[in-house]
Amino acid sequence: VKTAATSLPGASRGLQLPEGRAAAEHEPWRIPNADVGAVRRREDAGRGVTMTKLAQWLWGLALLGSTWAALTMGALGLELPSSCREVLWSLPAYLLVSAGCYALGTVGYRVATFHDCEDAARELQSQIQEARADLARRGMRF
């Protein structure tokens, strides 16, 4: 009988299981001394383990979009008051506009609070002038 315990990589080396009884028969979900990660890695090897950010975003958008569509078309059979329906209808536009406002506001805030290093900028400019003078003296033409 090929069980989970015997099909694992360590099983062929004859590992001693801490329990005396056959774990696979009485508690098949418990795999002592098992490299559970190996099982998972084998199963995931074909698919790839993680979902990309793009896929996550698309999933989220698809879920929200389908919920919104179901609610606006009354597919769920809920009788919402007309004011709620008005708000619901404009929700995607509202979310887009507020996301745009957030982006604009964040950009503006970061521009306003950026740490300028004026001394370093001035020093750099003077060093550039020095270098140009030096190179011009040595004969390089700009």
Place this chain on the structure above:
Amino acid sequence: ATGTDQVVGLGLVAVSLIIFTYYTVWVILLPFIDSQHVIHKYFLPQAYAVAIPLAAGLLLLLFV
């Protein structure tokens, strides 16, 4: 940041806050306010709340 950077940055923040509050009142709060209230005078009909951002977005996409 100094000088014009600060002015421009804070101006952007102010503009975005103004747009956000106006739009929120327009879309979220107005439907729940009685249609006889005086505040409706300051806002266009609700249909424009979707049409104007849509048009602006299309313009942005076409000209950028």
